[in-house]
Amino acid sequence: MESARSVDSRNVEVAMEVAQAINALPAVATLSWAERAAASLLPLRPDALIAVSIGEVDEDGNLVRVEATGSAVEIGADRLDNFKRRFDGGGGLGWRAERLGVGANVKQRNVDASPGSEAWRRMGVTQLLTGTVPLVDRTPSRVLVVELGLRAEDRPFTDGEMVLLRATLTPVARKAVMAFGSNADSPSHPLTAREQEVLEHLTLGKSVKQIAMDLQRSPHTVHDHVKSLHRKLHASSRGELIARALGHLGVRRPAGGAKRQGLMSA
Secondary structure, eight states: OOOHHHHHHHHHHHHHHHHHHHTSSSSOTTHHHHHHHHHHTTOOTTSEEEEEEEEEOTTTTTTTEOOOOEEEEEGGGGGGHHTTTTTTOOOOOOOOOOOOOOSSSEEEEEEEEGGGHHHHTTTTTEEEEEEEEEESTTTEEEEEEEEEETTSSSOOOOHHHHHHHHHHHHHHHHHHHHHHOOOTOOOOOOOOOOHHHHHHHTTTOOHHHHHHHHTOHHHHHHHHHHHHHHHHHHHHHHHHHHHHTTTTTSSOOTSSSSSOOOOOOO
C-alpha cells in the first residue's frame, strides 16, 4: 500500500505539471484551443478521456450556445473524431449542469442511458468526473465544463483527483476568458492554424519578410495574415498584438472600442 506521503508527493508533481501546461495555453482563441486545454489536463488522469467545453447553461442544465469544445485521450483515440462532434445537431452533455453561483463545482457521475450520453457510451465510458465553473462571476450561466471519462475496467476516481480537478478549473477559466473574452455577446473569431503560426513568429520579433521566408510564403500573404490578426485580436499596433498574444492584455476589446469588464475574480 502506498503511503500518504508518496500519494501527496505525486499529487504535488501532477499539480505542477498541469499548472505549467495551463500557463502555456494560448491567450487568444484558436480552432484547437479547447483541445489543447483538454490535453493540458491529461496528467490528472492519463487513462481518461478528457473533454473541455465553453458555453451557456440553460434553465434545464443543458449546455447551449457552445463556443468551443475539444477532447484529448492518450489511448484508444481511433473514435475520438466522432466524439468531438457530440454537440452537432443539438446533442447534449448527457448530464445536468446545474446553473452555478460563484466558484467551481466537481461531481462524480455514472453514465446513464439518456440520448445525451450516447457519445460517452460509444467510447466505452461508464463513469465521469465533471467540473464546472463560471467564466465570469457576474454571468454564472456562461461556464467552462471539464469532463473526465473512465471505462468500466479503469480504477475509480480518487478524492485527490477530485481536489486536483477543482483546483485547476479557475486557472483554465481565466485562460479561456483571455482567449474568448468575458462577453459571449461579442463572439471571438478563432485564429486559423496559419494565423496562429504567423503570430508565434511575430512574438519572436521577426519581420514580415523574415516570416515569409521561414514559411515559404509571399510577404503579401503574410501581411494579409497580420492584418487579419490585428482585426481578430482588436489590436491597433504590433506591440499590442504581441502583448495580447502573450496574455499581457487580459480581455480583448470588442469591436467598437468599448472595453469589456475585467477577468473573473480570484
